[in-house]
Amino acid sequence: EDQVTQSPEALRLQExxxxxxxxSYTVSGLRGLFxxxxxxxxxxxxxxxxxxxxxxxxxxxxxATLTKKESFLHITAPKPEDSATYLCAxxxxxxxxxxxxxxxxxxxx
Amino acid sequence: xxxxxxxxxxxxxxxxxxxxxxCAQDMNHNSMYxxxxxxxxxxxxxYYSASEGTTDKGEVPNxxxxxxxxxxxxxxxxxxxxxxxxxxxxxxSSERRVWGSEKLxxxxxxxxxxx
Numbered sequence: 535e536d537q538v539t540q541s542p543e544a545l546r547l548q549e550x551x552x553x554x555x556x557x558s559y560t561v562s563g564l565r566g567l568f569x570x571x572x573x574x575x576x577x578x579x580x581x582x583x584x585x586x587x588x589x590x591x592x593x594x595x596x597x598a599t600l601t602k603k604e605s606f607l608h609i610t611a612p613k614p615e616d617s618a619t620y621l622c623a624x625x626x627x628x629x630x631x632x633x634x635x636x637x638x639x640x641x642x643x
Numbered sequence: 644x645x646x647x648x649x650x651x652x653x654x655x656x657x658x659x660x661x662x663x664x665x666c667a668q669d670m671n672h673n674s675m676y677x678x679x680x681x682x683x684x685x686x687x688x689x690y691y692s693a694s695e696g697t698t699d700k701g702e703v704p705n706x707x708x709x710x711x712x713x714x715x716x717x718x719x720x721x722x723x724x725x726x727x728x729x730x731x732x733x734x735x736s737s738e739r740r741v742w743g744s745e746k747l748x749x750x751x752x753x754x755x756x757x758x
Contacts, residue, residue, distance in 0.1 A: 623686075
């Protein structure tokens, strides 16, 4: 059964304290893995797409990496404005897109 | 630069009432989608329209109907609302439904409560 699991559910960081969010998946034939950011009361906003193990993408303080079983979203020296819920989604070989339940990140000044 | 616009933002219905959620995009995208988001669950696809004139069921289509009115607009209708349809609904669009390069643009959501 195709499954996407994000951990932790919630994460509180001090400003400047680097950490990583995890997205583990078991799907048949991964075609792509997506990261989105969602602010309260808003729709998700696209961040990255990763296609194959070993691939990395960066944007400002965020770096996404992909292995055959999981993806990490590394946040370096986070700022309060990085507070949001981060969603990952996986695209299966059958062209189904499954979203995880997200990690709610809070960065404290 | 509006992107994807959804109306209304909030709605309260009684069980059995009907309503239509409206969605419009101004990015000239071919594909449009309706998702629902519930606590403890990931976004789930209700219906999608790969291109103007076509619609297909997603993961949770029961109790919903859709209309792709034109390239810009994609509406979601609840014919007889049930408490299980209490959720936050998101409309999204993408340039084309070629999975693998999909970058979805989401609206800001409609919070629906069915009493």
